[in-house]
Amino acid sequence: MAGEGEGQFLIVTGMSGAGRTTVGNALEDLGWYVVDNLPPQMLRPLLDLTDLGGGALPKVAAVVDVRGRGLFDDLPDVARALRSRGSVQVLFLDASDDVLVRRFEAVRRPHPLQGDGTLLDGIRVERSRLTLVREAADIVIDTSTLNIHQLATKTSEIFSEEGAARHRLTLLSFGFKYGLPTDVDLVADMRFLPNPFWMDELRGLTGQDEQVREYVLSREGAQEFLDAYAKALVPVLEGYQRENKSHSTVAIGCTGGKHRSVATAEELARRLAQVPGVAVNVRHRDLGRE
Template sequence: MTDTGGGAGEVLVVTGMSGAGRSTVGNALEDLDWYVVDNLPPQMLRPLLDITGLAAGALPRVAAVVDVRGRGLFEDLPDVMDALRKGRQVRLMFLDASDEVLVRRFEAVRRPHPLQGEGTILDGIQRERRRLAPIRESADLIIDTSAYNIHQLATTVSELFLEESSARHTITVQSFGFKYGVPPDADLVADMRFLPNPFWNEELRHLTGQDGRVRDFVLAQEGAMEFLDAYAQSLAPVLAGYQRENKRHSTVAVGCTGGKHRSVAMAEQLAARLSTVPGVAVRVKHRDLGRE
């Protein structure tokens, strides 16, 4: 995508499920010196972009929080985003969380869901999820906040956008356990269950993939090194394409049964290989490492 806005600043639209952390993200971006506009109707995005273009560098990074509080106006967001993207680099961040977590958050603050009406909190969440489905599909960055508290979410946002100053694309390599579910915000998923499980080795069971003994065991298995070399090589053109298309973030999820041994060891090895790709910053996360 070509930025035809001259010296106009960067624009990020933040949206997603109510209760998923939009306010926390807005505050984190403000701390990073973004100019943040909250509860902006989609129809006001074009005037906002025009202002950033006229600001002559005074507003280099602008974030607009757009959500269902805009009532009927919110329905126009997909069309507005399509129109804006034809002339400027405008990115869309979508915040999500599981229904169970969202219900718990609304109950904790004792507030109704904005689409709840005469129904339950879950009714409102399901209505909103259906309404947001096409918007989620067009997002440049999806963050699932189910496992985050407000401090962890703020830290995640800070890490993502601080790294942008030195890289055109940030990739998160995240280990996980299939028995806890595939990460919903993963762009690509790799399955390490083709390797023997260290869990069945009494000497390794209590350790994790971050321990040298487990790492050596996993890497010594038939196919492990071949997979790492081939998969890293196959991702290189994908990451180059992401940069050409101005996709600034992606997540590669690496899974095994419990997310403790194979996926952890292989995720760290894969991240080390991807760190050599030009223009790419690599982060490693282990989602299920602390679970039993």
């Protein structure tokens, strides 16, 4: 489904406990508009709303399952009718009975269809009701051997547009004298480099100016730091993608957040933009301060 363009409408369904919530969250991280626990009869109005939106909601996913009780039985007919209207697909999530039992026992919740029976009774009733839906599904994922991170990763692999970033990295320059940023994952300190502030011809410039950039990056230890730090961050960013961590922030600090941290953040962004699956954004928190 990756790269199919606008106007995608996905029905997410399947066995209770097979991972619908995880898939819904992963789709939201990919920019989909996700509606949870929608009765099948509401799929047509939702598709109408999507069409009327003029492209405002190009990717919509509706999670439909047996929590809709008797209303759920209409799903095969509704899905069949909607397929003629555009890019409507059905994703079915499945897992073996023993795995589903273990998952329900782990969260200590009853199966929505077990009634006065056992967990296994409810699972078997649900599986029987979903037979036609599974047979007609466009995509079936068996999650029996997948944990939540692996399922989220698999969802991203299937539904990401070709070349789309799976992780967004923010490089944030800042000045220590204005306080450490609190919402960051890693912090680097550039105060080991000489401060351009003490040079009259550079004081009024910033790390975005070529003169300051050349000065900072040519100081002893600057290139060694950049080489080592960029190399160290690559496996971190790759690991974030495997673990489905979609955002991270690396803070780069110097005294005032105007020269060394800015030049370093810009150069580090240039290098890390080459990491597959990573989109890099640069922010300069204290650049405009006096």
